[in-house]
Amino acid sequence: MAKSKRVQPMNRRNFLKATAITAGATVLGGGGLSLVLHDPDSLKDHFESVEKVLSAGLGNNRATGLMMDVHSEQQALAADMPYIGGNKNIFTQWLVYGVYYLAVYRVLKADGNTVGEIGRIVFDAFRKMADYPGWMLYLIGKLKYNRKYIDTLRRSALRSQEKRYPGDWVATFIEGDGESFDYGIDITECGIHKFFQSYGAQEFTPYMCLSDFVVSDVFNRGLIRYETLAEGAARCDFRYKKDRSTFVYPLRDGWPPKFKNTHGLAL
Secondary structure, X not given: OOOOOOOOOOOHHHHHHHHOOOOOOOOOOOOOOOOOOOOOOOOHHHHHHHHHHHHHHHOHHHHHHHHHHHHHHHHHHHOOOOOOOHHHOOHHHHHHHXXXXXXXXHHHHHOOOOHHHHHHHHHHHHHHOOOOOXXXXXXXXXXXXXXXXXXXXXXXXXXXXOOOOOOOOEEEEEEOOOOOOOEEEEEEEOHHHHHHHHOOOOOOHHHHHOHHHHHHHHHOOOXXXXXXXXXXXXXXXXXXXXXXXXXXXXXXXOOOOOOEOOOOOEO
C-alpha cells in the first residue's frame, strides 16, 4: 500500500471544526484541516483523551505504558495507510483518525481486553474531547448546515464516485426533502472499513462507527442512521436534520450497543 503524504498538523483548537463535519465512522475532517501522521502532536487530543479514560480505569502508570505502545503501533499503521488524495480529499482526515483508533484496538486487544471493552473506551474518549460549553458546540454544529459546507460535501461525494483510489470512500449526496431531513449522504465504500478489514479488525468497526453518534449528539446535528457497512448493510445511510435528537442504530437503548449480524439477529 502506498505511504501517506505529509500534511499540516492539527491542534486542540481545531478539534471542534474537525469533528463537527464527521460522516462515516470516524470521523472527522474539514476540507482545509489536515494532519501530520508522523508528528507526535498531530493526534494529541485523541491520545490525551484515550489516556484519560485508561487512567481512570487502570491507573496512571499502566495507562502511560499502554499509550506508549499505542503511539508505536499508530506510527507503524500510518506508514501503511493508503493515499487517497491527501488534504484535497476530506475523507483523508477520516482515515487518519481511523488508523489511530485501529492502533488503540490492536494494543488493547493484545492486552486482553474484549472488543466491547475497547469500544466503550473509544466512545468515552470521544465524549471527553467534547468538553466545551454547550453554546459553542451548538454554534459549530449550525455551521454544517450552511450552503458552502453542503456544496463542498456534495462535490466531494460526486468526486468519490470516480473511484480514483482503491482505499477511498465512495459516497452519494442525498438532497434533503425539507421535512424529514435537511441533507444526507449514503456511503457504499468506507476507507476505514476497508483498512480495518485488511488487518482483520472488522469486529471493531461497528464500535468505531459509534463516534458518529457522539459527534452528532454534542454538536446537535440531528443525525439519524439505521444501517452501516460494518453491520453487513449495503450502505451507511446518514441523514441530518438541524436541532432534532440524534438516533444511531444500534445505540437505541443506551450502552452496550445492540449490534446486528448479517442475518439481522441481535448479538
